[in-house]
Amino acid sequence: MNLSTCEIQSICDYLGIPANIADILNNNTGCNTRPEVELACNPVPPQCPSGNINFTTQGQIDSFAINYPTCTVLENVDIQENVSGAITNLVGFSAVEEMYILTISNNDSLQNPGRIE
Numbered sequence: 001m002n003l004s005t006c007e008i009q010s011i012c013d014y015l016g017i018p019a020n021i022a023d024i025l026n027n028n029t030g031c032n033t034r035p036e037v038e039l040a041c042n043p044v045p046p047q048c049p050s051g052n053i054n055f056t057t058q059g060q061i062d063s064f065a066i067n068y069p070t071c072t073v074l075e076n077v078d079i080q081e082n083v084s085g086a087i088t089n090l091v092g093f094s095a096v097e098e099m100y101i102l103t104i105s106n107n108d109s110l111q112n113p114g115r116i117e
Contacts, residue, residue, distance in 0.1 A: 006031035012041035018051040033060055035067035047071055056082040061092040069095070076101040081109065 004027070014020050015038050024034050031037055035049065048071035055061050055077070064071075077099050081087040086109030093099075104110065 003027040003031045006037045007040040011037065015041060018049070033063065033067075035060075035063065039067055048073060050075060052076045052078065054078045054080070055087070056080060058087050058089070061087060061090060064092040065095055071095065072097040074099045078103045078105075079110075080104075080106050086110075 006027070015022060015034065022034055022037075024037055025032060029036075030040055038049075048068055053074060053076065055064075058081075061079070072095060074093075074096055079087060079090070079102075087107050088109050088111075090110070
């Protein structure tokens with residue numbers, strides 16, 4: 001059974017600490033990624049996620065602008081596709097103006113990331 005109600009206080013408290021590691025996937029819509037669960041916990045979208053941010057699927061990148069519509073600065077971003085899906089573009093970051101550290105590795109499908117300025 002997949003998680004469909006994720007705004008549970010203990011989960012929200014855990015995710016409220018950016019350093020806490022959480023792999024959230026294969027759940028129902030709204031509970032399928034860390035940003036989706038954080039949004040369920042805090043209905044007002046956060047300006048930007050903080051700390052190290054890892055993206056391993058195209059879906060995570062595509063939903064970034066939806067989950068963080070006002071985010072323009074990211075600290076440390078790692079983009080590395082996994083076996084569940086190819087990362088083909090970075091258009092989901094189109095509103096981001098600065099990334100202090102950006103690491104892109106093992107992304108054979110990312111040949112034309114899209115124009116990001």
